[in-house]
Amino acid sequence: MNPFRLSLIGLMVSAAVLSAARGADELVPASALRGRRLLFVVGSATPSEDNLVEAHLQSLGFAVTEARDSDPASRADGQDVVVVSSTVDPDVLQGKYRDVSVPLFTWSVYSYPYLAMTGPQLHRDFELIDPVHFAARTMTALYGYCESPVNPIMRAVGETRSQNFGTYYLLSTEVGWGRPSRGGTVVASIEGDDGEGAMFTYERGATMCGGVVAPARRVGFYLSSDNFHLLSQAYGPGQTDPRTRQWYVGLKLFDAGLRWAVSPPPQPPPYDPSALKARLRQAAAGKNVLFVGRKHAFEGAEADEHIVEHLRDLGCKVTFADQDDPDTLAEGRDLVIISATCSKYKLANRYTDVKVPFLGLDPLMADCFGFTGRVRYSEFGTHGEPGESIDPATATINIVGSWSTLAAGLPPGPVRMIRDPDIIGWGTPGRAAIVVADFPTSPDECPIYAYEKGATLANGRTNPARRAYFALDNPAYDTLTPQGHALFDACVLWCISPPGSN
Amino acid sequence: MNPSNLARLRSGLVRLVLVLPLASGLVALADPPGLHETARYSFAGSGASGALALDADGHRLYVARGPVVDVVDPDTGRTEGSATLPAAVRGLALAPGMGRAFATLADGTVATLNTAGLSVVRTIAAPGRGPSAVVYDADTRRVFVADSASGDLAVIDPTTGAIVADLPLGGRLAGMACDGFARLFVNARDLNVIHVVDTHRLSSLGDFPTAPGVGPTGMALEDSGRRLFVPCLNGVLIVVDNDVGAVFRVLKLAGRGAACVAFGLADEDHPIGEPPWKGRIVTVTRDGTVNVGRMLAFVNYAAHDHFTLDARPLGVAIDAPRQRAYILLAASPTLSQLVVLDPYVCPPAP
Numbered sequence: 095m096n097p098f099r100l101s102l103i104g105l106m107v108s109a110a111v112l113s114a115a116r117g118a119d120e121l122v123p124a125s126a127l128r129g130r131r132l133l134f135v136v137g138s139a140t141p142s143e144d145n146l147v148e149a150h151l152q153s154l155g156f157a158v159t160e161a162r163d164s165d166p167a168s169r170a171d172g173q174d175v176v177v178v179s180s181t182v183d184p185d186v187l188q189g190k191y192r193d194v195s196v197p198l199f200t201w202s203v204y205s206y207p208y209l210a211m212t213g214p215q216l217h218r219d220f221e222l223i224d225p226v227h228f229a230a231r232t233m234t235a236l237y238g239y240c241e242s243p244v245n246p247i248m249r250a251v252g253e254t255r256s257q258n259f260g261t262y263y264l265l266s267t268e269v270g271w272g273r274p275s276r277g278g279t280v281v282a283s284i285e286g287d288d289g290e291g292a293m294f295t296y297e298r299g300a301t302m303c304g305g306v307v308a309p310a311r312r313v314g315f316y317l318s319s320d321n322f323h324l325l326s327q328a329y330g331p332g333q334t335d336p337r338t339r340q341w342y343v344g345l346k347l348f349d350a351g352l353r354w355a356v357s358p359p360p361q362p363p364p365y366d367p368s369a370l371k372a373r374l375r376q377a378a379a380g381k382n383v384l385f386v387g388r389k390h391a392f393e394g395a396e397a398d399e400h401i402v403e404h405l406r407d408l409g410c411k412v413t414f415a416d417q418d419d420p421d422t423l424a425e426g427r428d429l430v431i432i433s434a435t436c437s438k439y440k441l442a443n444r445y446t447d448v449k450v451p452f453l454g455l456d457p458l459m460a461d462c463f464g465f466t467g468r469v470r471y472s473e474f475g476t477h478g479e480p481g482e483s484i485d486p487a488t489a490t491i492n493i494v495g496s497w498s499t500l501a502a503g504l505p506p507g508p509v510r511m512i513r514d515p516d517i518i519g520w521g522t523p524g525r526a527a528i529v530v531a532d533f534p535t536s537p538d539e540c541p542i543y544a545y546e547k548g549a550t551l552a553n554g555r556t557n558p559a560r561r562a563y564f565a566l567d568n569p570a571y572d573t574l575t576p577q578g579h580a581l582f583d584a585c586v587l588w589c590i591s592p593p594g595s596n
Numbered sequence: 597m598n599p600s601n602l603a604r605l606r607s608g609l610v611r612l613v614l615v616l617p618l619a620s621g622l623v624a625l626a627d628p629p630g631l632h633e634t635a636r637y638s639f640a641g642s643g644a645s646g647a648l649a650l651d652a653d654g655h656r657l658y659v660a661r662g663p664v665v666d667v668v669d670p671d672t673g674r675t676e677g678s679a680t681l682p683a684a685v686r687g688l689a690l691a692p693g694m695g696r697a698f699a700t701l702a703d704g705t706v707a708t709l710n711t712a713g714l715s716v717v718r719t720i721a722a723p724g725r726g727p728s729a730v731v732y733d734a735d736t737r738r739v740f741v742a743d744s745a746s747g748d749l750a751v752i753d754p755t756t757g758a759i760v761a762d763l764p765l766g767g768r769l770a771g772m773a774c775d776g777f778a779r780l781f782v783n784a785r786d787l788n789v790i791h792v793v794d795t796h797r798l799s800s801l802g803d804f805p806t807a808p809g810v811g812p813t814g815m816a817l818e819d820s821g822r823r824l825f826v827p828c829l830n831g832v833l834i835v836v837d838n839d840v841g842a843v844f845r846v847l848k849l850a851g852r853g854a855a856c857v858a859f860g861l862a863d864e865d866h867p868i869g870e871p872p873w874k875g876r877i878v879t880v881t882r883d884g885t886v887n888v889g890r891m892l893a894f895v896n897y898a899a900h901d902h903f904t905l906d907a908r909p910l911g912v913a914i915d916a917p918r919q920r921a922y923i924l925l926a927a928s929p930t931l932s933q934l935v936v937l938d939p940y941v942c943p944p945a946p
Contacts, residue, residue, distance in 0.1 A: 329841030
């Protein structure tokens with residue numbers, strides 16, 4: 095066979111593998127919206143562009159049924175998606191659709207707390223910026239920010255990197271935002287605050303505010319009652335220029351958000367440590383892992399040895415490197431693991447630029463790798479470490495990202511990670527991160543999270559390969575519960591799996 | 597007296613002179629107050645069809661009514677010249693630098709006139725059956741003729757009369773404008789889009805949707821070439837950012853039916869003769885309702901005032917420096933009338 099044909103076949107196989115791997119977070123095509131049943135919940139607030147929205151929904155192919163805000167939630171039965179307009183009276187609608195297991199898309203900002211999509215505090219958890227009281231802010235909010243180009247919605251609209259875009263046509267108009275829980279995802283933010291979600295989502299199974307678990311996908315969008323026609327969009331010749339195309343994406347985001355809402359959510363395997371280990375063994379066989387620790391560590395050396403043994407038992411080829419060794423050792427590896435036995439100071443920025451998958455275990459190094467911001471004890475730190483934390487030792491973390499395979503199939507809610515209360519690290523990652531767990535009493539402090547390849551790290555850089563963070567203090571590996579072990583294995587498996595796969 | 601007050605006084609005097617004929621009962625008083633006719637001139641002859649064009653300095657008004665094109669002094673309404681064409685005029689455009697005018701005719705031809713002597717230079721057959729809107733593009737020095745029947749856009753070399761190209765754009769074409777940046781915009785009334793054409797390459801660049809406007813009819817262009825004003829059959833005037841095709845303002849129109857529209861950049865508070873900034877959009881619907889929209893800022897427009905005329909409009913033109921709008925009316929099958937009004941006047945304080 096000639097070399098050209100061989101390489102062509104290779105390319106096709108790669109594309110097929112990538113496509114299969116990406117399947118989990120791809121959106122249904124626009125054509126798949128045709129005939130889908132959509133319940134459009136409206137109220138009587140004026141001015142209103144509900145008629146324009148409804149016409150647009152119909153033009154997308156939806157079979158639209160209108161409901162009033164006073165109607166019962168049973169109207170959602172049999173629907174493929176519920177869309178709630180901001181013309182509803184939030185106090186009439188209340189939390190009716192909070193628990194419906196139908197995807198929901200809304201721009202009723204004042205309904206966010208009722209729907210558990212944000213906390214309850216106006217201006218802190220959610221806000222509708224209006225041009226009467228906040229004219230300057232509405233102009234600022236014309237500039238949205240794409241938090242992560244690997245977000246499936248942003249990918250669908252063609253954003254190729256984290257960058258500004260135009261939310262509306264350039265007029266002072268109402269803009270809504272909500273601050274989702276760490277279980278949610280900020281797709282687009284405004285005003286330079288990455289938590290101010292102009293558009294945000296919850297995956298099915300994600301933990302929303304107040305511990306409510308999303309029964310189906312949820313989308314919050316920045317629209318208001320009378321400015322649908324201002325959603326940015328370029329037509330005709332404007333579509334030929336990539337910069338113009340990537341700037342005027344307001345209407346595309348609206349459409350892509352709907353497509354995401356009705357797309358099949360990921361279905362991670364249920365919690366089964368032995369099945370997980372079997373999958374990991376299959377994926378890890380022959381993988382070349384660099385384990386970076388501190389030789390002759392006073393504390394944690396034994397745990398490091400056990401991690402290495404575990405990886406070898408899974409079939410990995412593990413090389414142990416000292417913290418002082420050059421980070422060029424990472425080149426060509428399938429995975430680099432940085433142990434918490436390493437000294438942040440002595441590691442001296444090694445491995446910050448590695449372009450291979452990466453698993454970090456030391457909470458206090460989170461800033462070095464762009465996992466978090468740079469403010470120690472505020473953006474990263476530990477619980478239960480004398481002299482380092484005012485928080486008591488703990489053994490329990492709170493699963494908020496059960497939809498991700500990183501959660502090892504564990505259900506949402508508290509889970510005992512280590513046998514007895516001890517030190518557990520945490521970080522507050524950027525909004526492009528997948529947050530697997532927080533603490534039951536500290537929802538912004540996350541002991542397990544990850545960044546997809548291509549996602550924007552907290553330091554603004556583009557993540558060159560999958561990176562996960564698993565808070566494991568030096569000797570803590572040996573105290574992991576079965577659930578803790580499963581979470582560790584899930585992190586390793588995710589890191590060595592193809593980017594885009596769940 | 598400061599220049600601003602002087603300008604207001606001059607403006608007031610002009611209005612006074614123009615309104616004097618009101619006393620003789622020649623014209624009806626405006627309703628509601630504020631926006632009103634300041635003069636009306638009558639022309640005997642066919643009033644069923646026609647078009648209107650104003651020359652660049654506002655000194656000559658070309659009034660087409662049936663097959664006749666008159667040159668009219670807009671200050672007095674006096675006819676200074678006349679030409680009779682082979683068929684009724686449907687569209688009229690001037691090429692100021694060339695001393696030419698171009699008219700689309702009901703018999704499917706396009707006539708070229710010498711504006712100096714108002715003589716017919718030539719007529720050519722248009723490629724389509726229904727040539728309607730016509731514009732002259734000073735940038736490319738070409739004439740563009742939209743065909744409302746075939747959906748074709750004919751491109752004519754005005755010096756030779758040769759048809760350079762015939763672009764099948766599609767739809768019932770109605771209303772057209774050139775922005776001077778190599779782009780031509782053409783309404784497709786039945787497709788609810790504005791076709792965008794590259795006037796240099798003579799190729800289609802795509803379409804702008806007119807939604808929420810349905811049935812775009814007329815078209816006017818803001819002076820900088822970055823805003824289109826398009827009245828639509830569903831009773832709205834859409835304001836389009838033609839950099840990206842975004843409809844960002846929708847003004848409700850009083851009145852019904854297809855409309856003609858004109859834009860003039862000026863400000864009632866601005867001294868006459870100085871560079872203006874804000875402007876007015878004058879839209880006249882088929883039932884004779886005159887709508888005046890106001891440009892408050894480059895991104896901000898509002899419906900301003902309206903009143904009703906007693907006949908169907910055939911065309912509208914604005915002389916912004918002199919703060920006048922001219923509306924040609926089909927008063928009867930044998931009578932055309934030219935109405936003059938000041939669209940820049942503010943409505944009375946409530």
